[in-house]
Structures are given as structure tokens and as C-alpha cells.
Amino acid sequence: MKSYNQWSLLLLGFFALALVSCTETEIDEEKPTITVNYSGGFPQTCENLSRGQSYTIKAKVADNLELASYSVEMHHNFDHHTHDDQEGACELAPITTAINPLNFTESDQLPEGLTSYEMLVDLVIPDGVDTGDYHLALSVTDVTGWQARTSVDVKIID
Numbered sequence: 001m002k003s004y005n006q007w008s009l010l011l012l013g014f015f016a017l018a019l020v021s022c023t024e025t026e027i028d029e030e031k032p033t034i035t036v037n038y039s040g041g042f043p044q045t046c047e048n049l050s051r052g053q054s055y056t057i058k059a060k061v062a063d064n065l066e067l068a069s070y071s072v073e074m075h076h077n078f079d080h081h082t083h084d085d086q087e088g089a090c091e092l093a094p095i096t097t098a099i100n101p102l103n104f105t106e107s108d109q110l111p112e113g114l115t116s117y118e119m120l121v122d123l124v125i126p127d128g129v130d131t132g133d134y135h136l137a138l139s140v141t142d143v144t145g146w147q148a149r150t151s152v153d154v155k156i157i158d
């Protein structure tokens with residue numbers, strides 16, 4: 001009788017453990033979104049940015065669960081390379097060699113709990129940088145590691 005009670009308690013313990021283990025974990029299968037294509041979004045494709053001026057990059061990001069971080073990067077496109085996430089196409093200047101190109105990078109963590117956010121990143125175009133074609137690459141990452149990117153073609157002018 002004693003061994004029967006021990007087996008019953010053991011089986012009951014396994015059953016209780018199985019019930020606790022069956023709780024489902026939500027799996028995030030959605031990437032966050034990022035866009036500059038809204039009223040106030042900046043810059044738009046083919047926008048001209050002048051040397052010696054300051055700008056505020058504005059992009060809206062969103063996620064179904066929670067946002068984690070964003071980054072902004074700007075580099076020259078003097079060799080006419082492309083990115084798979086580019087929006088639109090601009091008329092390009094002839095291929096040239098960079099002498100003093102603008103290289104800009106900024107990234108930041110977002111406050112916990114946000115599902116939408118408007119990125120506001122200050123950008124100063126120094127007087128001495130090369131004019132010409134540039135890519136502005138924007139990315140956002142959610143708390144589960146999904147990332148979305150978009151690239152915008154811009155020109156730096158005098």
C-alpha cells in the first residue's frame with residue numbers, strides 16, 4: 001500500500017509539472033516598421049542637403065510588441081552602389097572618388113515599453129565635405145531582435 005501511494009504522488013507530481021510546462025510563449029514573427037514617407041518625415045528621396053546647414057532627420061518606427069533601438073548612418077554613393085531596401089531612384093552624378101566624404105553614424109536605445117516612436121536625429125553637414133550622392137540608411141530593432149531598414153538617396157550640394 002505504501003508503494004502504491006508513493007507512485008500515486010509521483011505521478012501526480014509529474015502531471016502538475018506537465019501542466020505548468022504547457023504555458024505557451026508568444027513568438028514574435030513580425031518585423032518592426034520604419035518610414036520617412038509621411039508629412040514631416042525627413043529627408044524624402046532625392047532631397048538636396050546643403051553644406052554648412054543643420055537638419056533634423058525624422059522617421060516613424062513601430063512594432064507589434066516593443067521597440068528596442070534605432071540607428072542612422074550616412075555615407076557617400078560616389079560609386080553608384082545600391083541597397084536592397086532603397087526607396088525610389090534619383091539621377092546620379094558621374095562616378096567619382098571620395099576625397100572628404102561625410103560619414104555620419106548615430107544609434108540609441110529606446111525607452112522600455114514603446115510600440116511606436118518618432119526618431120529625431122540632428123545632422124550637421126560640415127562646410128568642407130564632398131558634394132554629391134549619399135545614402136541615408138535608417139534601421140530599427142525590436143526587443144526580440146527583428147530589424148527593419150530603409151535607405152534614402154540624398155544629395156549634398158553647395
